[in-house]
Amino acid sequence: MENLEIEGTHKNFFIPEVSFNAKTGICEISGESFLEDTIDFYSILIDWLDQYINVVKRPIAFIIKLSYFNTSTSRSILDIMNILKDYEDDGGEVVVNWHFDENDVDMEEDIDDFIIDTGIEINKISF
Amino acid sequence: MNVAENAYQVYTELIDSTIISYNGPFDAQVLSIIAENIEYSLSDNPRVSKKLFKIFIELAQNISYYSAEKQENSEGILFGVGIIMLREFENHYSFSTGNLIERKQVLPVLQKCETINLLDREKLRQYKRKLRNMPSGEPGSGNIGLIQVALTADYPLEYSVIPVNDDNSFYIINIRVNKN
Numbered sequence: 359m360e361n362l363e364i365e366g367t368h369k370n371f372f373i374p375e376v377s378f379n380a381k382t383g384i385c386e387i388s389g390e391s392f393l394e395d396t397i398d399f400y401s402i403l404i405d406w407l408d409q410y411i412n413v414v415k416r417p418i419a420f421i422i423k424l425s426y427f428n429t430s431t432s433r434s435i436l437d438i439m440n441i442l443k444d445y446e447d448d449g450g451e452v453v454v455n456w457h458f459d460e461n462d463v464d465m466e467e468d469i470d471d472f473i474i475d476t477g478i479e480i481n482k483i484s485f
Numbered sequence: 486m487n488v489a490e491n492a493y494q495v496y497t498e499l500i501d502s503t504i505i506s507y508n509g510p511f512d513a514q515v516l517s518i519i520a521e522n523i524e525y526s527l528s529d530n531p532r533v534s535k536k537l538f539k540i541f542i543e544l545a546q547n548i549s550y551y552s553a554e555k556q557e558n559s560e561g562i563l564f565g566v567g568i569i570m571l572r573e574f575e576n577h578y579s580f581s582t583g584n585l586i587e588r589k590q591v592l593p594v595l596q597k598c599e600t601i602n603l604l605d606r607e608k609l610r611q612y613k614r615k616l617r618n619m620p621s622g623e624p625g626s627g628n629i630g631l632i633q634v635a636l637t638a639d640y641p642l643e644y645s646v647i648p649v650n651d652d653n654s655f656y657i658i659n660i661r662v663n664k665n
Binding site for chain 1: 514532538610613628636
Protein backbone atom coordinates (compact mmCIF):
# COMPACT_ATOMS: atom_id res chain seq x y z
CA MET A 359 0.00 0.00 0.00
CA GLU A 360 1.26 3.46 -0.97
CA ASN A 361 1.82 6.32 1.43
CA LEU A 362 -0.41 9.39 1.17
CA GLU A 363 1.45 12.69 0.98
CA ILE A 364 -0.25 16.04 0.36
CA GLU A 365 1.68 19.29 0.46
CA GLY A 366 0.08 22.02 2.56
CA THR A 367 -0.51 25.49 1.12
CA HIS A 368 -1.75 28.83 2.45
CA LYS A 369 -3.14 30.64 -0.58
CA ASN A 370 -6.76 31.56 -1.37
CA PHE A 371 -7.69 28.34 0.37
CA PHE A 372 -5.70 26.59 3.09
CA ILE A 373 -4.73 23.01 2.31
CA PRO A 374 -3.44 21.04 5.28
CA GLU A 375 -0.23 19.04 5.11
CA VAL A 376 -0.98 15.32 5.06
CA SER A 377 1.47 12.50 5.65
CA PHE A 378 -0.03 9.01 6.04
CA ASN A 379 2.56 6.22 6.21
CA ALA A 380 1.38 2.70 5.31
CA LYS A 381 4.51 1.02 6.75
CA THR A 382 4.59 2.71 10.16
CA GLY A 383 0.87 3.48 10.54
CA ILE A 384 1.78 7.03 11.55
CA CYS A 385 -0.76 9.38 10.01
CA GLU A 386 -0.24 13.09 10.50
CA ILE A 387 -2.32 16.08 9.43
CA SER A 388 -1.06 19.59 10.17
CA GLY A 389 -1.39 23.23 9.20
CA GLU A 390 -4.72 24.85 8.39
CA SER A 391 -7.86 23.49 6.77
CA PHE A 392 -10.16 25.77 4.80
CA LEU A 393 -10.91 24.20 1.45
CA GLU A 394 -12.84 24.86 -1.73
CA ASP A 395 -14.38 21.38 -1.60
CA THR A 396 -13.94 19.92 1.86
CA ILE A 397 -15.74 16.62 1.22
CA ASP A 398 -13.68 15.94 -1.93
CA PHE A 399 -10.42 16.54 -0.10
CA TYR A 400 -11.21 14.47 2.99
CA SER A 401 -12.66 11.57 0.96
CA ILE A 402 -9.07 10.91 -0.21
CA LEU A 403 -7.92 10.63 3.42
CA ILE A 404 -10.93 8.53 4.38
CA ASP A 405 -10.44 6.13 1.43
CA TRP A 406 -6.79 5.68 2.43
CA LEU A 407 -7.74 4.94 6.05
CA ASP A 408 -10.46 2.48 4.95
CA GLN A 409 -7.93 0.61 2.82
CA TYR A 410 -5.32 0.59 5.60
CA ILE A 411 -7.87 -0.71 8.10
CA ASN A 412 -9.19 -3.44 5.77
CA VAL A 413 -5.96 -4.51 4.08
CA VAL A 414 -2.94 -3.63 6.25
CA LYS A 415 -4.79 -4.12 9.55
CA ARG A 416 -1.94 -2.77 11.66
CA PRO A 417 -1.89 -0.13 14.45
CA ILE A 418 -2.60 3.51 13.62
CA ALA A 419 -1.09 6.52 15.35
CA PHE A 420 -3.20 9.45 14.22
CA ILE A 421 -1.53 12.81 14.87
CA ILE A 422 -3.38 16.10 14.45
CA LYS A 423 -1.53 19.42 14.47
CA LEU A 424 -4.13 21.67 12.89
CA SER A 425 -3.94 25.27 14.09
CA TYR A 426 -7.14 26.23 12.26
CA PHE A 427 -10.07 24.46 10.61
CA ASN A 428 -13.45 25.78 9.52
CA THR A 429 -16.80 24.21 10.44
CA SER A 430 -17.05 22.27 7.15
CA THR A 431 -13.72 20.64 7.99
CA SER A 432 -14.94 19.77 11.48
CA ARG A 433 -17.60 17.49 9.91
CA SER A 434 -14.87 15.61 8.05
CA ILE A 435 -12.70 15.33 11.16
CA LEU A 436 -15.73 13.86 12.91
CA ASP A 437 -16.04 11.25 10.11
CA ILE A 438 -12.36 10.30 10.57
CA MET A 439 -12.71 10.01 14.37
CA ASN A 440 -15.75 7.75 13.88
CA ILE A 441 -13.77 5.51 11.48
CA LEU A 442 -10.89 5.25 13.97
CA LYS A 443 -13.27 4.50 16.84
CA ASP A 444 -14.99 1.74 14.82
CA TYR A 445 -11.56 0.25 14.00
CA GLU A 446 -10.66 0.29 17.69
CA ASP A 447 -13.99 -1.33 18.62
CA ASP A 448 -13.25 -4.09 16.06
CA GLY A 449 -9.93 -4.84 17.76
CA GLY A 450 -7.63 -2.41 15.91
CA GLU A 451 -4.95 -0.58 17.84
CA VAL A 452 -5.47 3.19 17.64
CA VAL A 453 -3.77 6.14 19.31
CA VAL A 454 -4.90 9.71 18.61
CA ASN A 455 -2.63 12.58 19.63
CA TRP A 456 -3.88 16.12 19.13
CA HIS A 457 -1.31 18.90 19.50
CA PHE A 458 -2.59 22.40 20.21
CA ASP A 459 -1.42 25.82 21.41
CA GLU A 460 -2.01 26.01 25.18
CA ASN A 461 -3.46 29.54 24.76
CA ASP A 462 -6.08 28.30 22.31
CA VAL A 463 -8.95 27.41 24.68
CA ASP A 464 -11.40 27.22 21.77
CA MET A 465 -9.30 24.45 20.22
CA GLU A 466 -9.23 22.47 23.45
CA GLU A 467 -13.03 22.71 23.62
CA ASP A 468 -13.25 21.50 20.02
CA ILE A 469 -11.13 18.46 20.88
CA ASP A 470 -13.37 17.72 23.88
CA ASP A 471 -16.41 17.89 21.57
CA PHE A 472 -14.89 15.21 19.32
CA ILE A 473 -14.23 13.02 22.39
CA ILE A 474 -17.83 13.44 23.60
CA ASP A 475 -19.23 12.86 20.10
CA THR A 476 -17.33 9.71 19.18
CA GLY A 477 -16.20 8.21 22.49
CA ILE A 478 -12.68 7.94 21.12
CA GLU A 479 -9.77 8.63 23.43
CA ILE A 480 -7.76 11.66 22.28
CA ASN A 481 -4.50 12.60 23.98
CA LYS A 482 -4.47 16.36 24.26
CA ILE A 483 -0.91 17.61 23.97
CA SER A 484 -0.48 21.34 24.51
CA PHE A 485 2.62 23.27 23.48
CA MET B 486 -25.79 70.39 15.44
CA ASN B 487 -26.93 70.73 11.85
CA VAL B 488 -27.30 67.82 9.43
CA ALA B 489 -23.92 68.41 7.78
CA GLU B 490 -22.08 68.49 11.11
CA ASN B 491 -23.94 65.38 12.22
CA ALA B 492 -22.99 63.56 9.03
CA TYR B 493 -19.39 64.65 9.46
CA GLN B 494 -19.34 63.31 13.02
CA VAL B 495 -20.71 59.97 11.85
CA TYR B 496 -18.11 59.96 9.08
CA THR B 497 -15.14 60.68 11.35
CA GLU B 498 -16.32 58.13 13.93
CA LEU B 499 -16.55 55.49 11.22
CA ILE B 500 -13.15 56.37 9.80
CA ASP B 501 -11.55 56.32 13.26
CA SER B 502 -12.99 52.98 14.29
CA THR B 503 -12.99 51.04 11.02
CA ILE B 504 -10.18 48.57 10.43
CA ILE B 505 -11.67 46.79 7.42
CA SER B 506 -14.74 47.44 5.34
CA TYR B 507 -15.83 45.74 2.13
CA ASN B 508 -18.93 45.64 -0.02
CA GLY B 509 -19.23 43.27 -2.98
CA PRO B 510 -19.10 39.61 -3.97
CA PHE B 511 -17.50 37.22 -1.47
CA ASP B 512 -15.35 35.02 -3.66
CA ALA B 513 -12.28 33.07 -2.53
CA GLN B 514 -9.85 35.81 -3.44
CA VAL B 515 -11.72 38.47 -1.47
CA LEU B 516 -11.97 36.13 1.52
CA SER B 517 -8.26 35.49 1.42
CA ILE B 518 -7.32 39.19 1.15
CA ILE B 519 -9.58 40.18 4.06
CA ALA B 520 -8.40 37.21 6.16
CA GLU B 521 -4.80 38.30 5.60
CA ASN B 522 -5.70 41.87 6.58
CA ILE B 523 -7.23 40.66 9.84
CA GLU B 524 -4.12 38.69 10.73
CA TYR B 525 -1.90 41.65 9.81
CA SER B 526 -3.96 44.37 11.55
CA LEU B 527 -4.20 42.45 14.82
CA SER B 528 -0.80 40.78 14.86
CA ASP B 529 -0.09 42.26 18.33
CA ASN B 530 -3.00 40.27 19.81
CA PRO B 531 -2.81 36.71 18.38
CA ARG B 532 -5.64 35.34 20.56
CA VAL B 533 -8.16 37.94 19.38
CA SER B 534 -6.80 37.90 15.84
CA LYS B 535 -7.47 34.17 15.64
CA LYS B 536 -11.00 34.58 17.00
CA LEU B 537 -11.80 37.35 14.51
CA PHE B 538 -10.31 35.30 11.71
CA LYS B 539 -12.47 32.27 12.60
CA ILE B 540 -15.58 34.43 12.87
CA PHE B 541 -14.82 36.15 9.59
CA ILE B 542 -14.45 32.90 7.61
CA GLU B 543 -17.83 31.56 8.81
CA LEU B 544 -19.71 34.86 8.29
CA ALA B 545 -18.11 35.40 4.87
CA GLN B 546 -18.94 31.86 3.76
CA ASN B 547 -22.55 32.41 4.84
CA ILE B 548 -22.74 35.51 2.63
CA SER B 549 -20.98 33.72 -0.20
CA TYR B 550 -23.47 30.82 -0.16
CA TYR B 551 -26.71 32.31 1.10
CA SER B 552 -26.93 35.97 0.05
CA ALA B 553 -29.97 36.49 -2.17
CA GLU B 554 -27.91 38.93 -4.24
CA LYS B 555 -25.35 37.25 -6.51
CA GLN B 556 -22.63 38.67 -8.68
CA GLU B 557 -20.20 37.08 -11.12
CA ASN B 558 -16.52 37.28 -10.29
CA SER B 559 -13.83 37.69 -12.97
CA GLU B 560 -14.05 33.96 -13.78
CA GLY B 561 -17.80 34.10 -14.35
CA ILE B 562 -18.71 32.19 -11.16
CA LEU B 563 -21.62 33.52 -9.09
CA PHE B 564 -20.92 34.54 -5.50
CA GLY B 565 -23.11 36.06 -2.83
CA VAL B 566 -22.87 39.82 -2.35
CA GLY B 567 -22.77 41.50 1.03
CA ILE B 568 -21.07 44.04 3.24
CA ILE B 569 -18.62 43.46 6.05
CA MET B 570 -17.08 45.85 8.58
CA LEU B 571 -14.54 45.25 11.30
CA ARG B 572 -14.38 48.07 13.82
CA GLU B 573 -12.33 48.67 16.93
CA PHE B 574 -13.72 50.16 20.13
CA GLU B 575 -12.15 50.79 23.53
CA ASN B 576 -12.71 47.31 24.97
CA HIS B 577 -13.90 45.24 22.05
CA TYR B 578 -13.87 44.63 18.34
CA SER B 579 -17.08 44.48 16.39
CA PHE B 580 -17.72 42.53 13.20
CA SER B 581 -20.81 43.51 11.23
CA THR B 582 -22.11 41.83 8.12
CA GLY B 583 -25.15 42.54 5.99
CA ASN B 584 -26.69 40.81 3.02
CA LEU B 585 -30.02 40.37 1.28
CA ILE B 586 -32.06 37.28 2.07
CA GLU B 587 -35.22 35.99 0.45
CA ARG B 588 -38.42 36.72 2.29
CA LYS B 589 -39.08 33.03 2.99
CA GLN B 590 -35.70 32.86 4.75
CA VAL B 591 -36.55 35.60 7.26
CA LEU B 592 -38.33 33.41 9.78
CA PRO B 593 -35.79 30.53 9.75
CA VAL B 594 -32.93 33.03 10.05
CA LEU B 595 -34.55 34.83 13.00
CA GLN B 596 -35.37 31.51 14.70
CA LYS B 597 -31.81 30.32 14.32
CA CYS B 598 -30.40 33.51 15.86
CA GLU B 599 -32.93 33.41 18.71
CA THR B 600 -32.18 29.75 19.46
CA ILE B 601 -28.45 30.44 19.59
CA ASN B 602 -28.93 33.37 21.98
CA LEU B 603 -31.20 31.39 24.31
CA LEU B 604 -28.63 28.67 24.92
CA ASP B 605 -25.79 28.87 27.42
CA ARG B 606 -22.32 27.77 26.32
CA GLU B 607 -22.73 24.10 27.25
CA LYS B 608 -26.14 23.85 25.57
CA LEU B 609 -24.77 25.63 22.51
CA ARG B 610 -21.95 23.08 22.25
CA GLN B 611 -24.55 20.30 22.51
CA TYR B 612 -26.62 21.94 19.77
CA LYS B 613 -23.56 22.21 17.53
CA ARG B 614 -22.69 18.54 18.10
CA LYS B 615 -26.28 17.50 17.38
CA LEU B 616 -26.37 19.37 14.04
CA ARG B 617 -22.86 18.21 13.14
CA ASN B 618 -23.89 14.60 13.61
CA MET B 619 -26.73 14.91 11.12
CA PRO B 620 -25.77 14.05 7.55
CA SER B 621 -25.16 17.36 5.77
CA GLY B 622 -27.91 18.22 3.36
CA GLU B 623 -30.57 16.63 5.56
CA PRO B 624 -33.39 19.05 6.44
CA GLY B 625 -32.58 20.71 9.74
CA SER B 626 -28.88 19.92 9.60
CA GLY B 627 -28.40 23.52 8.48
CA ASN B 628 -24.96 24.96 8.79
CA ILE B 629 -23.14 25.15 12.09
CA GLY B 630 -21.14 28.24 11.11
CA LEU B 631 -23.28 30.69 13.05
CA ILE B 632 -23.18 28.51 16.18
CA GLN B 633 -19.40 28.42 15.90
CA VAL B 634 -19.40 32.22 15.54
CA ALA B 635 -21.36 32.61 18.79
CA LEU B 636 -19.10 30.14 20.59
CA THR B 637 -15.96 31.88 19.35
CA ALA B 638 -17.19 35.38 20.24
CA ASP B 639 -18.58 34.25 23.60
CA TYR B 640 -21.16 37.03 23.25
CA PRO B 641 -24.82 36.93 22.20
CA LEU B 642 -25.47 37.65 18.54
CA GLU B 643 -26.86 41.09 17.74
CA TYR B 644 -29.06 40.82 14.67
CA SER B 645 -31.88 42.41 12.78
CA VAL B 646 -33.80 41.98 9.55
CA ILE B 647 -35.08 44.99 7.63
CA PRO B 648 -37.69 44.55 4.86
CA VAL B 649 -36.40 45.98 1.57
CA ASN B 650 -39.06 45.05 -0.98
CA ASP B 651 -41.63 42.30 -1.68
CA ASP B 652 -38.93 39.71 -2.38
CA ASN B 653 -36.00 40.54 -0.14
CA SER B 654 -34.99 41.68 3.32
CA PHE B 655 -31.64 42.90 4.57
CA TYR B 656 -30.11 40.68 7.26
CA ILE B 657 -27.61 42.33 9.60
CA ILE B 658 -25.53 40.56 12.16
CA ASN B 659 -23.12 42.11 14.63
CA ILE B 660 -20.55 40.18 16.64
CA ARG B 661 -18.51 41.50 19.54
CA VAL B 662 -15.18 40.11 20.64
CA ASN B 663 -13.60 41.41 23.82
CA LYS B 664 -10.02 42.59 23.62
CA ASN B 665 -9.06 40.74 26.78
